[in-house]
Amino acid sequence: MSKFWKPGTEKPRFVEDEEGGVLFYTSASSSSSGHGYASVERQRQRLPVFKYRTAILYLVETHATTIVVGETGSGKTTQIPQFLKEAGWADSGRMIACTQPRRLAVQSVASRVGEEMGVKLGEEVGYTIRFEDITDAELTRIKFLTDGVLLREMMDDPLLSKYSVIMVDEAHERSLSTDILLGLLKKIQRRRPELRLIISSATIEAKSMAAFFNSSRRLQGRDAEGHGPRKEPAILSVEGRGFNVQTSYVEDPVSDYIRAAVSTILSIHDKEPMGDILVFLTGKDDIDAAMQLLAEDSHHKNQGLIVLPLYSGLPRADQDLVFSPTPRGKRKVIISTNIAETSLTLEGVVYVVDCGFSKQRFYNPITDIENLVVAPISRASARQRAGRAGRVRPGKCYRLYTEEYYVNEMSSDGVPEIQRSNLVSCVIQLKSLGIDNILGFDWPASPSPEALIRALEVLYSLGVIDDDAKLTSPTGFQIAEIPLDPMVSKMILASNDLGCSEEVITIAAVLSLQSIWYSGRGSEKELDEAKLRFAAAEGDHVTFLNVYRGYVESNKSSSWCHRNHINYHAMKKVDDVRKQLRRIAQRLGIALKSCDHDMQAVRKAVTAGFFSNACRVEAFSHNGAYKTIRGSQEVYIHPSSVLFRVNPKWVIYHSIVSTERQYMRNVITIEPSWLPEAAPHFYHRQQLDPRLHS
Ligand code: CDP
Numbered sequence: 001m002s003k004f005w006k007p008g009t010e011k012p013r014f015v016e017d018e019e020g021g022v023l024f025y026t027s028a029s030s031s032s033s034g035h036g037y038a039s040v041e042r043q044r045q046r047l048p049v050f051k052y053r054t055a056i057l058y059l060v061e062t063h064a065t066t067i068v069v070g071e072t073g074s075g076k077t078t079q080i081p082q083f084l085k086e087a088g089w090a091d092s093g094r095m096i097a098c099t100q101p102r103r104l105a106v107q108s109v110a111s112r113v114g115e116e117m118g119v120k121l122g123e124e125v126g127y128t129i130r131f132e133d134i135t136d137a138e139l140t141r142i143k144f145l146t147d148g149v150l151l152r153e154m155m156d157d158p159l160l161s162k163y164s165v166i167m168v169d170e171a172h173e174r175s176l177s178t179d180i181l182l183g184l185l186k187k188i189q190r191r192r193p194e195l196r197l198i199i200s201s202a203t204i205e206a207k208s209m210a211a212f213f214n215s216s217r218r219l220q221g222r223d224a225e226g227h228g229p230r231k232e233p234a235i236l237s238v239e240g241r242g243f244n245v246q247t248s249y250v251e252d253p254v255s256d257y258i259r260a261a262v263s264t265i266l267s268i269h270d271k272e273p274m275g276d277i278l279v280f281l282t283g284k285d286d287i288d289a290a291m292q293l294l295a296e297d298s299h300h301k302n303q304g305l306i307v308l309p310l311y312s313g314l315p316r317a318d319q320d321l322v323f324s325p326t327p328r329g330k331r332k333v334i335i336s337t338n339i340a341e342t343s344l345t346l347e348g349v350v351y352v353v354d355c356g357f358s359k360q361r362f363y364n365p366i367t368d369i370e371n372l373v374v375a376p377i378s379r380a381s382a383r384q385r386a387g388r389a390g391r392v393r394p395g396k397c398y399r400l401y402t403e404e405y406y407v408n409e410m411s412s413d414g415v416p417e418i419q420r421s422n423l424v425s426c427v428i429q430l431k432s433l434g435i436d437n438i439l440g441f442d443w444p445a446s447p448s449p450e451a452l453i454r455a456l457e458v459l460y461s462l463g464v465i466d467d468d469a470k471l472t473s474p475t476g477f478q479i480a481e482i483p484l485d486p487m488v489s490k491m492i493l494a495s496n497d498l499g500c501s502e503e504v505i506t507i508a509a510v511l512s513l514q515s516i517w518y519s520g521r522g523s524e525k526e527l528d529e530a531k532l533r534f535a536a537a538e539g540d541h542v543t544f545l546n547v548y549r550g551y552v553e554s555n556k557s558s559s560w561c562h563r564n565h566i567n568y569h570a571m572k573k574v575d576d577v578r579k580q581l582r583r584i585a586q587r588l589g590i591a592l593k594s595c596d597h598d599m600q601a602v603r604k605a606v607t608a609g610f611f612s613n614a615c616r617v618e619a620f621s622h623n624g625a626y627k628t629i630r631g632s633q634e635v636y637i638h639p640s641s642v643l644f645r646v647n648p649k650w651v652i653y654h655s656i657v658s659t660e661r662q663y664m665r666n667v668i669t670i671e672p673s674w675l676p677e678a679a680p681h682f683y684h685r686q687q688l689d690p691r692l693h694s
């Protein structure tokens, strides 16, 4: 499947790798056959939800909230919005919204639906993710968007009045924004009885969701005259057509799941009949490592394999390859993060390899550190992953953990993200919507009071809320207006007085992406050398400025990026985000000014936003250990940082990733005296002084 593909136009193709015999992907185009446009209607009718079309439309008509449960691939996301439109829910200027927790899923389903309806993406069918709005104010009738973007839309339109139906998709994932959204939508329903909600989910956790929407007595039944939709939610379960999946486990725990995954792929390819393989690993690093191992395979067991990565942030052309049909006689291996667990349907997968882990957010309110941790998945996730093997015919799932572990050690369900996240963004969003009693808010799952108090404390120190926990004017409202983490937004605001807004906006744009470096197969050494060319003694943030300057001086050339191991697509995105942030800054009255080479101004601006992430190197440590100032947690500079092994005395980090250690990613040097200046309430002088002299 490709974005704008129409019959007779070109589709992406696969190109043979000379050495390994492994097929690697390219976005070069050539014409090849695919399933034709004429059969789209027939394909739609074959999906399980098609049989429920009338039932779904009836329930939506008669109930304020409808919960639809159905296996991944049954057609919930792509079909229900079309059913609604066909039934007139998008007539007379109204719109249908469908939210997704993941950006990549938003883009992918929107282009699929555009293709099915035979319309150009961005017209009748559009999508919006942060910093990318592919909709038309006049034409768009079906809009896919992330749950986070819909939350932002409420700031301008608190009742979301342009939507007739809002479908909250992938509700089982319980992402932070989904939960906030559900709480707010429940409130909106009271004010807008004509609004319809559809909550869709891949697992049968529907009862608790129904109970949540039913949990106010005032909502019971119809209004006094018996008009309007019924207030208690309807639940509809869509019979899947999944085939049986045979599951196997390893006998002994594996020590290296990447190697285990690669040897499992090769052995499937060796012994099993044709059919694509979907491999679940945890992140881009894992995926790169596995792809490299596959390419290095010296026994050429990899002949005929097409190896494709799938993770959020993957360029569009590469996404399209994942969805295009497997060439005859070949076998696709899609190495994916959690994203393929339920958000995306991949046709043709017959074998699933499940490493048993995923990257998950964990926040500790005591240390005030939010980590992305590689952590065991739940049994519910493991079942979802296995289910991906049974779409086209009976399949097989290879679990890279023992059966004993699955039965006795895996937790049965995951913990909602709201209970394991830093709540700073969440609190500021609710405050900006006028919800002041955050503890008393009607949550689908309550966050911990400690995490809420921590968030309030940080927001107070950032100057976002006042003594009464109300948003401050103008700072609090301005920060809420910028679609970034409040700490990044604060950094941008602070850059106004420091005269370095151009630089800080560039840094914010780079930090909004996963990485601007290009890390191809086996090129780690070249990448490190390239980084050295831009490395700044002040740290990663300033290094980004050097990269951006070089990019501009090269006339934004792709070959310059290529030579310097910089991801050209990422740089184009940086430019795009920069433009949007400059526009927002101007609207907020921030003067666009460059500080030229005064990096102290830039470092102070970073400090103004990220003071709570300050660390000091351990005096007697020979291994580069740091301690966070506030929580006394042991942390280290990440090997990807330009300050790795440099170990300056005082630093501020942007984020933490943890593997065997807690690593700081994107680090900048500071002067300790800036901390009490930036946040007097957070850092009392007494707390810092003794260490200033040590
Ligand atoms: O939402 P749900 O998991 O129930 O299913 P869906 O995403 O609506 O997918 C329904 C069908 O559309 C599947 O057969 C997918 O293969 C197809 N599809 C596709 O070909 N390309 C996409 N980007 C999304 C869906």
Ligand code: MG
Pocket: 073, 076, 077, 078, 169, 342, 343
């Ligand atoms: Mg879906």
